[in-house]
Amino acid sequence: MLLPLKIAWRFLLDKKLQTILVILGIAIGVSVQIFIGLVSQGLEKTLVNKILAYNPHITMYSKSGGFSDWEKEADRIRSDFPEVEAVSPNVNSQAWIKLGKMTIPILVRGFNITDTERLYNITAAIYEGSSPVNDNEILLGKELAERLDVKVGDEVSILTLGRQTVTMKIVGLYDFGVTKINKAWVITNLTTAQNFIGFGDKVTEIELAINDPFQADVVSDQISSALSGEELALSNWKDQNQLMVSAIAGQKIVTLVIQFFIMLATIISIVNILTINVFQKSKQVGILKAMGLTDFSASLVFFYQALLLSLVGIALSLGFLVGFLRGFNRYIVTAQGSPVVNVTVDYRFIALSILIFFVVSMATAIFPALRCIKLNPIEVIKNA
Amino acid sequence: MPNVIELKNVNKIYGTRVKSQILYDINLEIEENSINSVVGASGSGKTTLLNIMGTLDRPTSGEVIIDGSNTKNMAQHKLAKLRNQAIGFIFQFHFLLQEFNVFDNVLMPSKIQRNNRTEVKERANRLLDMLGLYKYRQYNVLDLSGGQQQRVAIARSLINNPKIILADEPTGNLDLHSSEDVYNIFKQVNKEYGVAFVIVTHDKQLAGRVIKIQDGLLASRSARGWEGASSGRSPGV
Numbered sequence: 001m002l003l004p005l006k007i008a009w010r011f012l013l014d015k016k017l018q019t020i021l022v023i024l025g026i027a028i029g030v031s032v033q034i035f036i037g038l039v040s041q042g043l044e045k046t047l048v049n050k051i052l053a054y055n056p057h058i059t060m061y062s063k064s065g066g067f068s069d070w071e072k073e074a075d076r077i078r079s080d081f082p083e084v085e086a087v088s089p090n091v092n093s094q095a096w097i098k099l100g101k102m103t104i105p106i107l108v109r110g111f112n113i114t115d116t117e118r119l120y121n122i123t124a125a126i127y128e129g130s131s132p133v134n135d136n137e138i139l140l141g142k143e144l145a146e147r148l149d150v151k152v153g154d155e156v157s158i159l160t161l162g163r164q165t166v167t168m169k170i171v172g173l174y175d176f177g178v179t180k181i182n183k184a185w186v187i188t189n190l191t192t193a194q195n196f197i198g199f200g201d202k203v204t205e206i207e208l209a210i211n212d213p214f215q216a217d218v219v220s221d222q223i224s225s226a227l228s229g230e231e232l233a234l235s236n237w238k239d240q241n242q243l244m245v246s247a248i249a250g251q252k253i254v255t256l257v258i259q260f261f262i263m264l265a266t267i268i269s270i271v272n273i274l275t276i277n278v279f280q281k282s283k284q285v286g287i288l289k290a291m292g293l294t295d296f297s298a299s300l301v302f303f304y305q306a307l308l309l310s311l312v313g314i315a316l317s318l319g320f321l322v323g324f325l326r327g328f329n330r331y332i333v334t335a336q337g338s339p340v341v342n343v344t345v346d347y348r349f350i351a352l353s354i355l356i357f358f359v360v361s362m363a364t365a366i367f368p369a370l371r372c373i374k375l376n377p378i379e380v381i382k383n384a
Numbered sequence: 385m386p387n388v389i390e391l392k393n394v395n396k397i398y399g400t401r402v403k404s405q406i407l408y409d410i411n412l413e414i415e416e417n418s419i420n421s422v423v424g425a426s427g428s429g430k431t432t433l434l435n436i437m438g439t440l441d442r443p444t445s446g447e448v449i450i451d452g453s454n455t456k457n458m459a460q461h462k463l464a465k466l467r468n469q470a471i472g473f474i475f476q477f478h479f480l481l482q483e484f485n486v487f488d489n490v491l492m493p494s495k496i497q498r499n500n501r502t503e504v505k506e507r508a509n510r511l512l513d514m515l516g517l518y519k520y521r522q523y524n525v526l527d528l529s530g531g532q533q534q535r536v537a538i539a540r541s542l543i544n545n546p547k548i549i550l551a552d553e554p555t556g557n558l559d560l561h562s563s564e565d566v567y568n569i570f571k572q573v574n575k576e577y578g579v580a581f582v583i584v585t586h587d588k589q590l591a592g593r594v595i596k597i598q599d600g601l602l603a604s605r606s607a608r609g610w611e612g613a614s615s616g617r618s619p620g621v
Contacts, residue, residue, distance in 0.1 A: 003495045010483035287479045290440055291493045291540075292468020294461045378440050381475060381552075 004297050007288070008304035011281055019309070022273045026313025026361075029266030031320035033259045034353045039328070040255035042343035044248050048213060051244060054181050055237050056088070056119060056207035057216045058223070063231045066202035073227065074206055080226060083219055086118035086209035091193035091202075096159040097186065099148050103159060106144070106186045110193020119209045122174060122187060128152050129172025135192050138168045141182030142175040158186065158196075166196060213237065259353075267361050270309055274302050274368035278375070285372055286380025299369035306365035314354055321350070387449075388470075388547045388580050389414040389437050394446035396432055396600075406432045408600045410446070414548065414582055419574055419592030422584045429600040430584045431552055437582060438471055438550045439463045451547055468496050472541030472579070474551035478533040480525040480540070486512070487521040490539045497544060504543065511539040515569060531562030538569055542577065549573075551583045 012019045060073070067073060067089070074087045091110040096103035113131045116122050122139070123131060129152040132138055140150065150156060150170055157165050168188070176182055194201060210219050216236035224234050238245045278285070285298050329339045389412070396407040406429045414420055414437070422430050435441040436448060439455050448455045451470045455463060472493075480489045487508060494504045512518045515535040517528075525533055534554060541549050551570075555563035567590055570581055583590065596603045 003498070006495075007483070010481075014483045283479070284481050284483070287481065288492070288496070289464070290438070290467065290473055292464045292466075292496045294464045296461070297496075378435055381435075381440070381479075 003293075004300035005304045007284075008301045008308060011277060011284075011301065012305060012308060015277070015280065018273060018276075022269055022309055023313045023316060025269045026266055026309060027316035027320050029262050029269070030314055030317035030354065030357055031324060033262040033266075033357075034317070034321055034350055035324045035328075036255055036262075037259055037349060037353060038325070038343050038346060039341055040251060041346060041349065042341040043251065045344070046342050047244065047248060051241055052213055052237060054120060054176060054178060055240075057210050057213050058208040058220045058234055058236045060206040060208070060223070060227075060232055060234050061204065063233055066199055066204055067206065068200075068202050070203045070206060073232075076227075077206075077208065077223065081210075081219065081223060083210050083212070083215065084208050085211055086115065086207075088112070088115040088119050088207045088209075089190070089203040089205070090207060091190060091197065091199060091204050093193065093197045093204075094161060095186070095196070097144070097148070098157040098159065098165075104144070104147070105184075106158070107184050108158065108186050108188060108193055108196055110188050110190045110196070112190055113187075119207060120176070125174040125176050126172045127175050129170070132171050132187065132189050132192070135189070135195065136166070136168045137171040137188065137192070139172045139174050139187040140170055141185055142173060143179050143182040144184075144186075145170070145173050147183070160196060162198075168192075263357055263360070266357070267364055270306060270361050271364045271367055273309075274305055274365060275371060277305065278302065278368045278371045282375055283380050285375050286377040289375070290377040290381070295373045298375070299372045302368045302372055303362070303365050306362055306368075310358055310361045314358065317354075385415040385417065387413045388416050388451055389582070390447075390449040391437065391443075392447040392449070394436060394443040394448065396429070396436060396441070397444045406600050407436070407443070410602050412595065412602060414580055416547065416580055417574070417578045419570070419581045419590050420583065420595055421590055421592065422582060422595045422597060423586065424597035426586070428597045430586075430597055433597060434550050434552050434582065434584050437548075438473060439467055468493055469544055470547050472544070472546040472549040474534070474537050474541050474549060474554045476553040476556040478525075478530075478537040480533055480536055482524065482526050484525070485521070486517060486523050486525055486528070486536050489525055489536055490521075490543055492540060493544045499544075507545075508539070508543055511542055514572075515539050529562075531558055531565060534558060534562070534566055535569065538566070538573070542573060542579070545577070546579060548580045548582065551581065553584055553586065555585070 070089045074089055077084055077087050088111060091108075093108045095106050095108045097106045111122070113122050126139065127142070129139070138156075140148070140156075145151070148156065152170055152172060154170050155167050156170065157167055159165055168186075174182070174187065188196075190203070193199075194203075208223075210216060217238045220234045220236040224232070285301070289295070289298055325343060325345065328343060332340050334340055391410050391412040394407055394410040394412075395405065397403050397405045410433065422433060424430050432441065436443050437450075439448065439450065450466055453466060455466065458466070481492065484492070490508045490512060491504065494500075494508075509518065509521070512521055515538060517532060517535055517539065520528060520532065525536060528536065534557075538554075549570075555566050558566065570583070570590065573579055574581055581590075581592075
């Protein structure tokens with residue numbers, strides 16, 4: 001097997017420019033293909049993260065206004081649906097917070113703070129003070145606290161929808177990094193929120209986070225049928241953001257099509273060059289066959305050429321990819337200097353792309369190899 | 385003396401719709417250690433005969449026996465092996481591989497045989513020395529003269545210690561001096577290594593048997609002069 005490899009190597013060296021060009025073609029093709037795949041994944045992640053940052057994947061609510069047996073439902077979901085990562089019952093109510101003579105609209109949100117860890121991770125967002133443990137303790141967002149000019153330990157008055165004023169103590173300040181939320185959410189524990197709206201021990205919603213956000217509609221349907229017959233309704237983020245979801249799906253398909261054609265063009269270039277090489281080297285192949293090289297060994301020469309070209313091209317493509325990613329993160333940036341799309345290096349995707357390319361390119365080497373098998377030494381000798 | 389090549393009733397017809405017969409009922413034996421020149425006009429079938437002897441081409445009918453093995457129903461890979469071990473080829477155009485140096489070119493048939501032993505390398509060196517090419521062993525074949533290239537091809541044809549060397553107009557592309565050189569080498573190799581030679585030529589005949597072919601028919605020189613050897617048809621000489 002070593003002789004065909006040696007011959008393949010010498011054939012490639014003999015046509016240096018041709019070899020360099022095809023290796024460059026492979027390296028560019030493979031690296032660009034992987035790069036746009038990674039950018040597409042990054043774009044999808046960035047968009048989804050932006051939509052889902054402070055949105056539950058699935059929201060369950062009662063058609064009658066509130067759940068009384070929410071603890072039972074929450075436990076059922078936790079035990080029956082392993083894909084659900086966070087179950088967070090909560091109580092929400094519109095309210096106003098008083099600022100001098102002004103009142104600012106807010107949303108009072110009552111949670112079991114520990115339940116929100118996989119959903120909003122409130123604990124991590126607290127930059128001053130601590131979580132509300134006792135009744136009538138609240139967390140204020142950064143911008144709201146700045147506007148009200150209050151600090152941890154201060155008390156504020158909150159006006160309910162029923163025009164009652166409740167005094168609450170600020171025990172902490174949070175920052176989700178989203179001004180709109182920081183200005184609106186006043187976070188408290190479940191009991192305080194329930195008392196605030198006179199809801200007894202009911203909750204208004206159960207919010208869920210699942211392991212694969214793109215399965216939100218499927219899981220939502222499963223939960224819906226499992227809990228059927230009750231006064232429950234479910235909504236999921238995909239239904240609420242249909243335009244964005246189809247935009248993401250659209251860009252994924254377009255990216256796949258582009259990736260497919262880049263790969264196709266790259267593979268055609270390999271097959272092309274190998275087929276040309278069979279013609280260029282037909283004299284040599286004919287002589288080798290006359291000297292006793294079997295058809296199989298002669299065809300191996302072209303498989304080895306495909307192997308060498310692919311391997312060197314792939315190695316170079318990884319170098320190009322690093323360059324593309326660095327360039328992208330450095331030059332394609334927002335006004336603040338952060339990358340427009342957060343591209344992460346997905347090794348599994350890279351390995352899979354390379355594997356597919358490699359397998360297909362080796363498989364297509366069969367065409368030049370077949371051509372080589374058909375080559376008759378007599379023709380070569382006659383046409384010398 | 386035993387035969388290294390036997391042709392029995394060999395016919396060769398080319399074409400399917402328009403058939404043209406190149407060889408007619410050829411019966412021919414090549415003895416071990418013999419020198420045979422195949423002569424005849426252009427288009428008489430010399431090269432076809434040589435290609436059939438070398439198993440590069442198959443006869444339309446008849447049998448080709450190389451070194452005792454009948455090649456009639458031999459699979460392609462077995463034929464390749466037989467060619468590699470029993471036959472050495474020398475062509476009009478040296479057909480060396482320009483991608484390899486002189487030494488690698490000489491070793492090529494042994495590498496096809498997967499023989500990488502030291503002895504074969506020593507043999508290559510001895511052959512190159514005998515042919516006056518030792519100092520060029522690391523040269524690219526394109527850097528040698530026509531005569532030198534043909535000598536490399538001779539060394540290559542001898543590397544696997546074959547029983548037969550088939551040479552198709554080996555001097556057709558060489559000047560007179562180089563041609564003399566090549567024929568002298570053939571005689572020397574025949575003497576030293578006991579290799580049988582079948583040489584297609586249209587210029588010079590070496591001492592030894594002369595096989596004349598005309599219009600696809602064979603004639604041998606005997607004491608009575610030229611006479612048809614393999615069919616009832618007159619060779620027309």
